[in-house]
Amino acid sequence: MEQAIRAEIERYVQKSPDNRRPGGGEPYFEVPLVGFAAADDQIFARYKEIIGPFHLTPQELMESDFGNEARAATVISWVLPIGRTTRESNRKQETWPSREWAETRTFGEVFNVTLRRHMVGWLAEKGHLALAPQLSAKWREMGDTPVGIASTWSERHAAYAAGLGTFSLSDALITQRGIAHRLGSVITDLALFPSLRPAVDHRSNCLFFREGSCGMCIDRCPVGAISQEGHDKAKCRSYVYGTVPQAVGDMYGVAATGCGLCQTKVPCEAMIPPSEKGE
Numbered sequence: 677m678e679q680a681i682r683a684e685i686e687r688y689v690q691k692s693p694d695n696r697r698p699g700g701g702e703p704y705f706e707v708p709l710v711g712f713a714a715a716d717d718q719i720f721a722r723y724k725e726i727i728g729p730f731h732l733t734p735q736e737l738m739e740s741d742f743g744n745e746a747r748a749a750t751v752i753s754w755v756l757p758i759g760r761t762t763r764e765s766n767r768k769q770e771t772w773p774s775r776e777w778a779e780t781r782t783f784g785e786v787f788n789v790t791l792r793r794h795m796v797g798w799l800a801e802k803g804h805l806a807l808a809p810q811l812s813a814k815w816r817e818m819g820d821t822p823v824g825i826a827s828t829w830s831e832r833h834a835a836y837a838a839g840l841g842t843f844s845l846s847d848a849l850i851t852q853r854g855i856a857h858r859l860g861s862v863i864t865d866l867a868l869f870p871s872l873r874p875a876v877d878h879r880s881n882c883l884f885f886r887e888g889s890c891g892m893c894i895d896r897c898p899v900g901a902i903s904q905e906g907h908d909k910a911k912c913r914s915y916v917y918g919t920v921p922q923a924v925g926d927m928y929g930v931a932a933t934g935c936g937l938c939q940t941k942v943p944c945e946a947m948i949p950p951s952e953k954g955e
C-alpha cells in the first residue's frame with residue numbers, strides 16, 4: 677500500500693492540470709518525495725515541548741475530525757520540489773522574488789491544497805479515515821509563541837518525522853531534492869510502514885551545522901533575517917507578507933509572493949549539499 681500511495685501522489689503531481697502554468701505550460705512542481713511517520717511516534721508528543729503545547733498530535737487531529745473512537749495510524753507527508761526554471765529565475769533576483777516564484781507560491785500552493793483534498797478522498801474511497809491538518813478546523817496560526825510565529829500543525833516537522841529531510845540555518849527543510857519546495861501532509865487510520873529517518877541528526881543536511889561551512893543563505897537574505905544565530909522569523913515574515921507583496925504583488929497578479937531568495941543560488945537549493953571541505 678505504501679507504494680500505491682507514493683504512485684498516486686506522483687501520478688497526481690504529474691497529470692493534474694492544476695500543477696501547470698496557465699496555457700498548459702511547465703509544471704509548478706517536479707516529481708514529489710513521499711514519506712510515512714507512525715502517528716504514535718513519540719516525536720509528535722515531543723513537538724509539544726519543541727514547538728509548543730498548542731501543536732497538535734495526529735491523534736488529537738483525528739479525534740477532532742472523526743470523534744474519540746477514531747485512531748490515527750499514519751502521517752503521510754510529501755515534498756513538492758519547485759521546478760528548475762522557477763528556481764533559475766529566482767537565482768537572478770537580489771531583492772524581490774521572480775514572477776515565476778511568486779506564481780508558484782500562490783497557484784502552486786492552490787495545487788497543493790487540491791492534492792491534500794485528492795489524497796483525503798482517495799483514502800476515503802478505499803474505506804479509510806483521512807484528513808489534511810492544514811484544512812482542519814483545528815489548524816490555526818499562533819502569533820506570539822516562545823518559538824515565534826508557529827501553527828497548530830507544522831508541515832516541516834511532519835516531513836522531518838517522515839524522514840524527508842532536516843532543518844536548515846534558515847529554518848526550512850533540506851530534503852534529497854533540496855530546500856526549494858512546498859510541503860503537505862495527510863493523517864489516516866490506515867497503518868503503513870514508517871519511513872526511516874536516515875540523517876545523523878535533525879540539522880545534518882545543512883552545511884553550517886554539519887561542518888561549520890557555507891552560510892550562503894545569510895548573504896542572500898535582503899533584510900538580514902538569517903545570521904549565524906539562526907533565522908529571525910519576525911523579520912522574515914514582515915518582509916515576505918508585508919514589504920514584498922506590497923511592492924510586486926499587483927505587478928505579478930498574486931496576493932502571496934513568497935520570497936525564497938535564501939532557497940535559491942545556495943548549495944542546498946536542489947539537493948543535500950556535499951561537503952565544502954572535500955570530506
Ligand code: SF4
Pocket residue numbers: 844845846881882883884885889890891892893894942943944949
Ligand atoms: S545555504 Fe548553506 S548554511 Fe544556508 S541552509 Fe543551505 S546549506 Fe545551510
Ligand code: SF4
Pocket residue numbers: 846896897898899900901902911912913915916935936937938939
Ligand atoms: S524568505 Fe526572504 S526574507 Fe525570509 S529569510 Fe529567506 S531571504 Fe530572508
